[in-house]
Amino acid sequence: MSDPEDVLRLTGLRKAYNPGTPLELEVLHGLDLRLQRGELTALIGPSGSGKSTLLNVIGLLDSPTDGELYLLGRPTRDMNDEARTRLRNEAIGFVFQFHHLISAFSVLDNVLMPLMIRHGKPTAEDIELARGLLAEVGLADFAGQKANQLSGGQQQRVAIARALVTRPALLLADEPTGNLDTRTAESVFELFRRINREYGCAVLVVTHDPRLSSSCRRSIELVDGRIVSDSGEAFNQP
Template sequence: MSEAQPAVLRLAGLRKSYNVGLPNETEVLHGLDLVIERDDFAALIGPSGSGKSTLLNLIGLLDQPTAGELYLLGEPTSTMDDAGRTRLRGESIGFVFQFHHLVQAFGALDNVLMPLMLRHGRPGPAAIDRARSLLAAMGLEKYAQTRPNQLSGGQQQRVAIARALVTQPSLLLADEPTGNLDTRTAADVFELMRRFGREVGCAVLLVTHDPRLSAACDRTIDLVDGRIVSDTRAPTGPSVTG
């Protein structure tokens, strides 16, 4: 019998402090324990100042915890050097932000391919086909050569989602990805992330202040004052448009 696959993400006693060793040392995350499985589509919620951005930076391997351990695909990351963290981040994590950060000089297809270009140089035919397929699935096939400033906000965010998925990550981190969109477009973008999370087989952790979006997730993790105060699963998978 083969061993079960490790969780995509596991936090064990994770702590984060700033100004360590100084009189104004402040701990903002207080010993968090959390597991994100491969089929999770979870919302991370909490008031401003609760530590959501700090936690997302740690999960994305953009910062290091003060204490505790963060396991990504079973690998402990606290003792990794910068090169190891960069490798694991690039191979395993996709990012979608409130501001899409597309490169205005490039068309949609090259923007989707950007993570692969940065890692390998000009991608080969298989990678280009994958990027085109993602654009087509986002309803953007005819915009492959269109620059971002000629696309609507919703279209630009769909390009950003395709870019995050082109590396076939195990974990998609989405930080207020619909914050700049109208309600209808936000719902469409949300449903695309849900569908592709399932089809690509990656876990999704969505940071949002929108109660409609969090209620439509399968799981809601509530962070208050640097502590997880609740972690609940929905009895069914509701639609954000329902």
């Protein structure tokens, strides 16, 4: 039975490439995992352990081969593409190592992009929300600038504001500080911690930086497609 506090629940989740062929390769092996509202969790593990594959499945960008993924209590494995896209846009925010900002657009328009994809021309409320988020990340005075005029750390803050503009229940971050210097990386991660406290969304961060992972309240280690440790093991029950 799902807990109403569960944002994400995986039960027996497997992911294989080329299933049913001589080239079949299983990358994720029967994962059970729960993330609850307000959790700040690091996903760690060596290169090739399946972290990116897991993030793509959790983000509804890819489908599991077996098992089930529940997002806000809704089973997703058998959803069609339209339903998955709608749920992803409503419930999940993404922050990547590379910002994927549109350089020709203003900072404000980059933040508004998920809402424009959802319902076209932004409303006055949308614009007010986006400006408020830019203020939250310390970039209120940069709304009219082009994205490519900002530093790497500032661009990552824009990407965080963009990820939050849909008020997601789950924020996924894939090596969000990987291209930043140590001082900037710490300031960006402090922003994640503050957002997690103030917005109450579940945050899952893939990182190789032990300083960042140790500052998360929960840390999950993935090795060869299996969870080998979970500091929040009490949550990791199906």
